Amino acid sequence: MNNSYPVTEALPIHAPDQKIKRWIALTVLMLPVLLVSVDNTVLAFAVPSIAQALEPSSSEQLWIVDAYSLVLAGLLVPMGSLGDRIGRRKILLIGSVGFAVISALAAFAPTALLLVIARAVLGFFGAMLMPATLSLIRNIFRDPKERRTAIAVWAAGFSAGAALGPIVGGLLLSHFWWGSVFLMAVPVLVPFLALAPMTVPESKDPNPGPLDMVSILLIMIAMIGITFGLTHISEAGVDALALSTAFIGAVFGFFFVRRQLRRGRAGTTPMLDVRLFKNTVFTGGILANLFAMFVDVGFLFFVSQHLQLVSGYSPMQAGLFLIPGLACTIIAGLYAAKLVSRFHPAMIVSSGLALGALGYLFVVFFGSRNDLLLMTSFMFLGLSVGAAQTISNDLILSSVPANKAGAASAISETAYEFGTVLGTVVIGGMLTAIYRAQVTVPAGLSVDTAHAAGETLGGATAVAGQLPSDLSAELLHSAHAAFDSGVLVTATFSAVLLAVLSVFTYRMLRSAPAELEKAEH
DSSP, rough: OOOOOOOTTTOOOOOOHHHHHHHHHHHHHHHHHHHHHHHHHHHHEEEEEEEEHHHHHHHHHHHHHHHHHHHHHHHHHHHHHHHHHHOHHHHHHHHHHHHHHHHHHTTTSHHHHHHHHHHHHHHHHHHHHHHHHHHHHHHHOOOOHHHHHHHHHHHHHHHHHEEEEHHHHHOOOOOSSSTHHTHHHHHHHHHHHHHHHSSSSSSOOSSSOOOOHHHHHHHHOOOHHHHHHHHHHHHOOOOOHHHHHHHHHHHHHHHHHHHHHHHTTTTOOOSOOOOGGSSHHHHHHHHHHHHHHHHHHHHHHHHHHHIIIIIIIOOOHHHHHHHHHHHHHHHHHHHHHHHHTTTOHHHHHHHHHHHHHHHHHHHHHOSOHHHHHHHHHHHHHHHHHHHHHHHHHHHHTSSSOOGGHHHHHHHHHHHHHHHHHIIIIIIHHHHHHHHHHOOOOOOOOOHHHHHHHHHHHHHHHHHHTTSSSHHHHHHHHHHHHHHHHHHHHHHHHHHHHHHHHHHHHHHTTTTTTHHHHHOOO
16 A cells, blocks of 8 residues: 655545544654653653763763754754655654664663763654654644644643653663663654554655755754753853854854745755745744743743752652643643634634743742642643644644645744753753852851852752751751742743733734634635
8 A cells, every 4th residue: 555645635635534544643653752752851860870870971961961952953954854855754764763773772871972972863863753743744634623633632742741751760760770761762663663654644845955965064053053052051051162152053043044045036945945934923833832842841940849859759759740730731732723713823822821921920929839839830831831832833834835844843843942942041040040149058068068059959958968957957948948039030030921922922823814714614
């Protein structure tokens, strides 16, 4: 049976057998989605075990975490474009084979250096997975109502995987060695590789432009430079290295955009049609995705520390604590797909972002000491992310031609990555700076010990465990108060940001529904 079809072919989309095939294809596509999203969060819980087993240097330990995201960010757009050219299912299968093989090798890496290399190669193959899944959904589900529901499932699966990461990581590490968090990719991807050729149809751009290696090089340097600069700021603060690499990335990004515009004016198909950003619906959807991830990751940055370092939960218990918020994300995403028939898509995205602002306001007015209120805040944020990202992703894909789905998906995925990095850098940086300014370290500690306690809440907690009870209580009280002050400021900032973004995205997206409603009816 030939599962390949051009994107322009008129398929009998309402035939019952075709409908069943589409949903089977989506079920299969969710396997790599879940894996990649789990992989984004599970490693953080394995770092202590890796450090104990492989004894990496401080720089090697940072690269174990960062190598994956840096390579991934640099290759998302080129891989999306390559999928448009050679076939999205083909690149998804290639990426899955590579991801499974390298994951198995990473699980048994004998040195920290080899693990860093394995993580970088995983980023290479990981960049093939996410844009391909979303662009395949764009071409498989051509009925607008079905497509919204499919994207809601995709977004819910991505969110579910991210929240499952801490739970899965805690479970694996309590029974097995650190390599088990990498080895879990194999049992997920093997059934995918067996089922995808039979269930997922191929699609590609029938008229791709020439391969442009200069553009690929420019966008890779741009994305890696900017991502490295932002990541370095989150780890070491603003310094010459961070500023120079981010600046170099921005310069190469400028030349990439200029090259794409010139090729478009010359009649040559650009690797990425940056003129898509002139479409306010497309750009508004990208901004909604980016900032939804920004505030979501920012919330997780402080709530994970609060639950483990203030409330005393284990990593697995902290992960379980977030399940109600995860459930809200899934429910909101699926329900938002049905609300579009009754409400303006711009209204749903705007209202979703406003719900996120309300969640942060709970933290502002009721503080972060009440765990039940924190859970409630995260539930509002889950509703926000689920509703906003489901509809924004649908608008992003609907606003571009089907043959450009790979490029549009890659831009959307890049927004996810940047949102994740920015959430850590901005919200994490603000929180850390306020903590350092307000914490009071007891007198009499050694220079190194006092420095560790004054840098982070985690450092203060570790130092407090080595002090007499009276000094320990004094340090912890000051550290918790300083941390709470930082949470108050960052929560206020995030609430205001979401409120402003709610109005801004509504204005950008309000031109969308006329076209989409015609497509539905």
